[in-house]
Amino acid sequence: MADHANTTPLVELKGITKTFGGIHALKNAECRIYPGEVVALIGENGAGKSTLVKSMTGLYHPDSGTIKIKGIPVKLATAKAAAVMGITAIHQETTLFEELSVVENIFMGHPCLKSGGLLDWKQMHEKAAALLKEVDLDIDPAILLKQLSLGQQHMVAIARALAEEADVVIMDEPTSSLSSNEIEKLYVIIERLRQLGKGILFISHKFDEIFHIADRYVVFRDGSFVGEGNIADVREDDLVKMMVGREVATVFPKRTVEVGEPLLEVKNLGNNIEFKNISFSLHKREILGFYGLVGAGRSEIMRSIMALSPYAFTGEITLDGKAIHWTDCSQAIDAGVVYVPEDRRNQGAILPLSIRDNIALPSLKKLSNGIWPNRDAEKKLAQDYGQIFAIRAANIEQPVEDLSGGNQQKVVLSRWLATNPNVVIVDEPTRGIDVGAKSSVHDALGGMVEKDLSVLLVSSELPELMGMADRIIVMRLGEIVAEFDRKDFDAEVIAAYATGAKKPQTQSHDREVA
Amino acid sequence: ADVRIAMVPKSLGNAFFEAARDGGNEAAKEIGGVELIFNAPAVVTAEGQIEVINALIAQRVDAIAISSNDPDALVPVAKKAMKRGIKVLSFDSAIAPEGRMLHMHPATAAGAAKAQLEMAVDAIGPEGEIAILSETPQSTNQNEWIEEMKKLLPSDEFSKLKLVDVAYGMGQSDKSYRETIALLRRYPDLKVIIAPSTVAISAAAKAVEDQDMVGKVYVTGLGLPSELAGYVHTGSIKSFAIWNPIDLGYSATYLAYDLIQKEEVQAGDELEAGRMGSFKLDDKLETSLPQPFVYDASNVDKYSKIF
Amino acid sequence: MVKALKSREALLAASWIALIVIAGIVTPNFVTVQALRDLLTDLSILMVLALAQMIVILIRGIDLSVAANLAFTGMMVALIAVANPGLPTIVWPVLCIIIGTFIGMFNGLLVAELKIPPIVVTLGTMSVWRGMIFVVSGGAWVVQHQFPEGYLSVPRTPILGLTLFFWIGLIVTFGMWLMTTQTRFGRELYGMGGNPRAAEYAGVRVKHHEFWVYTITGALSGLCGWLWTSRYAMANTDVALGFELQTVAACVIGGVAISGGAGTIIGAVFGALFLGTLYNILPVIGVSQFWQQALSGAIILIAVYFNMISRKPPVRRILPQAASQGVQE
Amino acid sequence: MTMTVSSNNRPSLDAPSTISAGSMLKSREIVLIGLLILVFVGGDLSSPWFLDIYNLLDSTAIFSEIAMMALSTALVIICRDIDISMASVMALSSLMMGLASQSLGLGALPLCLVGLLTGAACGFFNGFLVTRLKMPAIVVTIGTMSLFRGVAAGVLGNEKIAHYPDAFAAIGQSYFMDMVPYSFITFVLLSIVFIIVIHYTTIGRSIFALGNNPEGALFSGIRTDRLRFILFTLNGLMAGLAAVFLTSRLGSTRPDIANGLEMEVITIVVLGGVSLNGGKGTISGVFIAALVIGFLRLAITLNNVPGNILIVFTGTLLVVSVALPIIGQKYLPRLSKKKSE
Ligand SMILES: Nc1ncnc2c1ncn2[C@@H]1O[C@H](COP(=O)(O)OP(=O)(O)OP(=O)(O)O)[C@@H](O)[C@H]1O
Numbered sequence A: 001m002a003d004h005a006n007t008t009p010l011v012e013l014k015g016i017t018k019t020f021g022g023i024h025a026l027k028n029a030e031c032r033i034y035p036g037e038v039v040a041l042i043g044e045n046g047a048g049k050s051t052l053v054k055s056m057t058g059l060y061h062p063d064s065g066t067i068k069i070k071g072i073p074v075k076l077a078t079a080k081a082a083a084v085m086g087i088t089a090i091h092q093e094t095t096l097f098e099e100l101s102v103v104e105n106i107f108m109g110h111p112c113l114k115s116g117g118l119l120d121w122k123q124m125h126e127k128a129a130a131l132l133k134e135v136d137l138d139i140d141p142a143i144l145l146k147q148l149s150l151g152q153q154h155m156v157a158i159a160r161a162l163a164e165e166a167d168v169v170i171m172d173e174p175t176s177s178l179s180s181n182e183i184e185k186l187y188v189i190i191e192r193l194r195q196l197g198k199g200i201l202f203i204s205h206k207f208d209e210i211f212h213i214a215d216r217y218v219v220f221r222d223g224s225f226v227g228e229g230n231i232a233d234v235r236e237d238d239l240v241k242m243m244v245g246r247e248v249a250t251v252f253p254k255r256t257v258e259v260g261e262p263l264l265e266v267k268n269l270g271n272n273i274e275f276k277n278i279s280f281s282l283h284k285r286e287i288l289g290f291y292g293l294v295g296a297g298r299s300e301i302m303r304s305i306m307a308l309s310p311y312a313f314t315g316e317i318t319l320d321g322k323a324i325h326w327t328d329c330s331q332a333i334d335a336g337v338v339y340v341p342e343d344r345r346n347q348g349a350i351l352p353l354s355i356r357d358n359i360a361l362p363s364l365k366k367l368s369n370g371i372w373p374n375r376d377a378e379k380k381l382a383q384d385y386g387q388i389f390a391i392r393a394a395n396i397e398q399p400v401e402d403l404s405g406g407n408q409q410k411v412v413l414s415r416w417l418a419t420n421p422n423v424v425i426v427d428e429p430t431r432g433i434d435v436g437a438k439s440s441v442h443d444a445l446g447g448m449v450e451k452d453l454s455v456l457l458v459s460s461e462l463p464e465l466m467g468m469a470d471r472i473i474v475m476r477l478g479e480i481v482a483e484f485d486r487k488d489f490d491a492e493v494i495a496a497y498a499t500g501a502k503k504p505q506t507q508s509h510d511r512e513v514a
Numbered sequence B: 001a002d003v004r005i006a007m008v009p010k011s012l013g014n015a016f017f018e019a020a021r022d023g024g025n026e027a028a029k030e031i032g033g034v035e036l037i038f039n040a041p042a043v044v045t046a047e048g049q050i051e052v053i054n055a056l057i058a059q060r061v062d063a064i065a066i067s068s069n070d071p072d073a074l075v076p077v078a079k080k081a082m083k084r085g086i087k088v089l090s091f092d093s094a095i096a097p098e099g100r101m102l103h104m105h106p107a108t109a110a111g112a113a114k115a116q117l118e119m120a121v122d123a124i125g126p127e128g129e130i131a132i133l134s135e136t137p138q139s140t141n142q143n144e145w146i147e148e149m150k151k152l153l154p155s156d157e158f159s160k161l162k163l164v165d166v167a168y169g170m171g172q173s174d175k176s177y178r179e180t181i182a183l184l185r186r187y188p189d190l191k192v193i194i195a196p197s198t199v200a201i202s203a204a205a206k207a208v209e210d211q212d213m214v215g216k217v218y219v220t221g222l223g224l225p226s227e228l229a230g231y232v233h234t235g236s237i238k239s240f241a242i243w244n245p246i247d248l249g250y251s252a253t254y255l256a257y258d259l260i261q262k263e264e265v266q267a268g269d270e271l272e273a274g275r276m277g278s279f280k281l282d283d284k285l286e287t288s289l290p291q292p293f294v295y296d297a298s299n300v301d302k303y304s305k306i307f
Numbered sequence C: 001m002v003k004a005l006k007s008r009e010a011l012l013a014a015s016w017i018a019l020i021v022i023a024g025i026v027t028p029n030f031v032t033v034q035a036l037r038d039l040l041t042d043l044s045i046l047m048v049l050a051l052a053q054m055i056v057i058l059i060r061g062i063d064l065s066v067a068a069n070l071a072f073t074g075m076m077v078a079l080i081a082v083a084n085p086g087l088p089t090i091v092w093p094v095l096c097i098i099i100g101t102f103i104g105m106f107n108g109l110l111v112a113e114l115k116i117p118p119i120v121v122t123l124g125t126m127s128v129w130r131g132m133i134f135v136v137s138g139g140a141w142v143v144q145h146q147f148p149e150g151y152l153s154v155p156r157t158p159i160l161g162l163t164l165f166f167w168i169g170l171i172v173t174f175g176m177w178l179m180t181t182q183t184r185f186g187r188e189l190y191g192m193g194g195n196p197r198a199a200e201y202a203g204v205r206v207k208h209h210e211f212w213v214y215t216i217t218g219a220l221s222g223l224c225g226w227l228w229t230s231r232y233a234m235a236n237t238d239v240a241l242g243f244e245l246q247t248v249a250a251c252v253i254g255g256v257a258i259s260g261g262a263g264t265i266i267g268a269v270f271g272a273l274f275l276g277t278l279y280n281i282l283p284v285i286g287v288s289q290f291w292q293q294a295l296s297g298a299i300i301l302i303a304v305y306f307n308m309i310s311r312k313p314p315v316r317r318i319l320p321q322a323a324s325q326g327v328q329e
Numbered sequence D: 001m002t003m004t005v006s007s008n009n010r011p012s013l014d015a016p017s018t019i020s021a022g023s024m025l026k027s028r029e030i031v032l033i034g035l036l037i038l039v040f041v042g043g044d045l046s047s048p049w050f051l052d053i054y055n056l057l058d059s060t061a062i063f064s065e066i067a068m069m070a071l072s073t074a075l076v077i078i079c080r081d082i083d084i085s086m087a088s089v090m091a092l093s094s095l096m097m098g099l100a101s102q103s104l105g106l107g108a109l110p111l112c113l114v115g116l117l118t119g120a121a122c123g124f125f126n127g128f129l130v131t132r133l134k135m136p137a138i139v140v141t142i143g144t145m146s147l148f149r150g151v152a153a154g155v156l157g158n159e160k161i162a163h164y165p166d167a168f169a170a171i172g173q174s175y176f177m178d179m180v181p182y183s184f185i186t187f188v189l190l191s192i193v194f195i196i197v198i199h200y201t202t203i204g205r206s207i208f209a210l211g212n213n214p215e216g217a218l219f220s221g222i223r224t225d226r227l228r229f230i231l232f233t234l235n236g237l238m239a240g241l242a243a244v245f246l247t248s249r250l251g252s253t254r255p256d257i258a259n260g261l262e263m264e265v266i267t268i269v270v271l272g273g274v275s276l277n278g279g280k281g282t283i284s285g286v287f288i289a290a291l292v293i294g295f296l297r298l299a300i301t302l303n304n305v306p307g308n309i310l311i312v313f314t315g316t317l318l319v320v321s322v323a324l325p326i327i328g329q330k331y332l333p334r335l336s337k338k339k340s341e
């Protein structure tokens, strides 16, 4: 970093330590952000990235260590304090207000006031409109946030960060639920900020993004600083080695197993708001991929199959040739069909409960004689999956809410696999989890089909799908627009269908899947 | 003190019973060697009174004088007390006969009813529409008096009074106030509102004042001079009645003491009650104070200093 | 959604008018000018207290102690007034607000500083202040002729034909409307209610705001202490017993989300008007004395049901221009 | 570091509940037991009549009815719902029993059935409004609170019902071995049943899962609405049971019976450490809390302290008992260290 030798960093953290109960989230971690650069902060799940972010934004108070802003040591008591010092962050968890308008979401905490101290709505609307243009989001600033799609909501979060006009903008996994073209927009924005001489801390588990946008990298492992350098000077697997401390195969291990006869068949599913004419059939030992932009309606289909959707649907579903009419998802689970939801905080896990409780819950029927739970069995189950996924936790009685995002995701996967199902529907299983975890998830998926399971894999990551799936169904705006067999996978084409650049072959969607 | 007499009113925070307590203390002092325990629940419920009475039984007091919130609900606990040799009597509001050794009416129901109708006539003459604003549909005394009034109405003395409605203020100022307004709205020709309950009568009087109907509509009924003096002066109340709560508490305490002295009482017994002279038990083992006293502009101020 | 809100308030306003019309049909002189004046006067207290309750519910709290606060403050000030009748009338409302404010601050401290669930705190303080009435008054009542003249007469002074009671209600309403729509504090309350963590991340001073919300609620409850004792010329231990639930009911009827973060002042006000009017007309239209309570219970349920179905979450369409035949639930 | 490594320096793998909840609640029960001891010491010092086994047992009849309802209400609250209509349910049950005995002249057992069924029906109605019509529990029960009692008031008018069959009166008025009120025995037995069901069975697991994250529980295959529906009905049933004991103890039915009990029930639940945000709480806590409140009331009334001041004590107790541990945690660093482990 010779080029920074004589400039003072916008932010400088030294020897930051933060413990939660027993565990060290950060062990004298350090990090510097200079004007006009994008720093990629990388590390495994639970490496302490978000904790660092929260320490920089006054939400957590480090046990020890110094934070210098433009050379001046500071103590950040609250988020407000950090904002005043010119640090703002887009946090990993969504931090917006569903019931409020876009304008208010943007200006919550730092509104424009009239001389009289009253709110200056006019000015805020104007500014908001400008900001939305900047993030290239074409919506009325007055509408309520909950009317936006998730992707749009994230862009609002970004607009919100811009509104702070901070010198340091921190983005904690901003891309995890953005669609590819939204990510492009984000790049443009980051570029502009860099031009303006701001410092950006960019956290992501996706190396393509890191290599695309970052100038420097800082690597954490187990809460400690393990190294930094210029992106130009490293290769991906060097970074991986630094992160994980070992080699990790980043190629997807496609197991070659004999695909069997149709198991789960869906015909003309539709509920005239979210999706229509959905027909496909999942074969035994098959991994059937569902690709589409976030918001394409894949999850909604899966939720409908699992009887978890608020809307009634038309069409038929057969399992093993028998028509099924589930009225609640416990029946589906009993029938050996499970759904690993994409939204882990609200749907996937019961955060305040322990890892053991969480893993045991869906299998409770099996792990108990109806009334009396079997603790030892539960403990064993939890321990086993703790091993399989290398879940990073103090012990299996630790509340899941204390785990890092990625480790939470591992618990979520565990609890469903633990029910040993026949059909597993996984929705965005690797969203926001690190390379190591990712490959163990992929191993698990591969392992499933070998164990005679069939997998519906919903993912917005094309490489993952192309690596894992036997077939890929592409969805757009609630309809199936194309389907590909493994032999003719082609990233360009698939993406083209997903974005609508390529129109579906005539009546492609309502054709029977052979 | 070697004798402990407990007085359990309907509830605390009610000037009528505060006055009764003073009477009780007066009696206790007179008799000598008597300690008066005065306690009641926060809310007007039988359950609350039972809790209090239970505690009194546990303390093995010698006698309990109760103004009951529910004549039947108190019977079991009262029986329990008597089984443990505690003398139980009721005053003001009765416990069912099997639950007490004697009862002291503040006034005969008939007497109270008659007095209130007479005050109505006194206010507006023999003719006109009247309504009753009572406490709750369940208030034992009030119901008795209302019954008696209904019996009396046909008699030629009151035959021209027309009872148009019976409303309930639920012992709450705001509800009583609203009910009064409602009565005024529904019965434009209403002349008198009889409110046999302290909360109701003041709320009704206030409402009549606020409606500028003083002189057109009169409120009467039962209440304390200390609480109603103001309305008598503004004119919304011409006259109202109440028996002397001090005498009531005084007598009840004396009767309790008498009960402790003589193991048994039966119909016809004459019981000593200090300055009140003596009370004769009728065949239902009940007795009563002399008729309620009527207050108006001429004497209200004198008494409002006392109770 | 904004439209939906508007329409909900319109619906409320309509049903309120409907109530009055019904009453008018059954009992014509319920709709005389005089009668409507009295009605508005009568509604003012519930209005103010419902608004006090509303801002607490808005931040996912609840204040069960408003009625006890009202009663205690009313008694305190009544006693003070009896003791020194000479003081100018303005003293009474000010004193009420001051005492109420302290009671509110106490709640606020426990909730904001110690993070004790509001329902626990206010359930406790509800009994405490209710009991304290007895302690300070020794069970005695304060009644009409004991109050200083102004204490009773001033709130009754008609201004433009309507009593000061009503104008106070109106002023408070306007103040609260201004606060919740035009001030930073007010808007941030919506944020806190909608997503507390997000609010904290956004730099909202959650603790500070929480404290002041309970304080404001206390102050308004205190003010009502004066209004109440003055209106009924009576201070005793049972003043406004159980009134807190009416305020909650009013808010909910007014479309304030019990889960926090949503609801408007106008809505809450109409909720209060609706409920209060209901209590006024049930006796007037000659509903059996015995059935009034049951009826009001039923009507509360129905009212709540209706504005609940009007607050359905928006359907998140994915299909473009999907066929517009309704969604079957 | 994977679990195996870290788990050997943490042997406490089978803590009853989750770490955070677990320790929180244990500290809660310790606080409560402390309070109970205080109450007994205070009671004994202040009144010669307090430490008398007959008086103590006798007083249990006063609070056992409330305490029973606290058990089931605790479950409702753990599931993030709330029910403040119980007292009114009691009134309605009492009314139905009254009518049944008056007009049909039913015997003791059928009367109890009538009471229980009425209670269950009311609870079912609440449950229906909450889970089927998706109305917020607090709102629903505010409404049914006046609806149920209102119906009782409407039917009774200015009438009242008294004189129940002796066998029925015995339920609430006679004692086991001339000492222990049957209502108290029932309460203790029910507490044991509840403790087992809630803390040691799959049903309990589902309840806590639901309380901690309804959506997550639903996705885990728990039939959440059904469960809530059942709990509301159960709560009604318990109110019915309480009504049986109370009616029998009073031997009389009026619309204002059990007026205001709902707040006492909730006070016990909250004092017992059940979190109103759902998902946290123990029945043992509720059990001890019931005893604390019950005996505190006895101690206070034995000193002939006016009822109006008694509520000051219970109110203060509620707030202080919750505040103290928090203050300790917040301002005594050593304690807080222990806590966060
Ligand atoms: N509030 C908390 N309480 C207890 N432990 C926590 C808390 N927040 C984080 N941790 C622990 O601190 C460690 C770091 O968590 P952090 O969220 O910073 O990881 P991360 O690098 O952001 O992971 P991810 O990439 O999955 O987001 C984890 O082991 C986690 O269990």
Ligand SMILES: Nc1ncnc2c1ncn2[C@@H]1O[C@H](COP(=O)(O)OP(=O)(O)OP(=O)(O)O)[C@@H](O)[C@H]1O
Pocket (backbone or CB within 6 Å): A145, A146, A147, A148, A149, A150, A151, A153, A292, A293, A294, A295, A296, A297, A298, A299, A300, A342, A343, A458, C316
């Ligand atoms: N506006 C929104 N507010 C809150 N959550 C949303 C919003 N939009 C989407 N989500 C949630 O985010 C996740 C993905 O968004 P959405 O459901 O729109 O896409 P999807 O149905 O998952 O389509 P796909 O599965 O193809 O991405 C889902 O869990 C959805 O419930």
Ligand SMILES: [Mg+2]
Pocket (backbone or CB within 6 Å): A049, A050, A051, A092, A172, A404, A405
């Ligand atoms: Mg993170």
Ligand SMILES: [Mg+2]
Pocket (backbone or CB within 6 Å): A294, A295, A298, A299, A342, A427, A428, A458
């Ligand atoms: Mg999805």
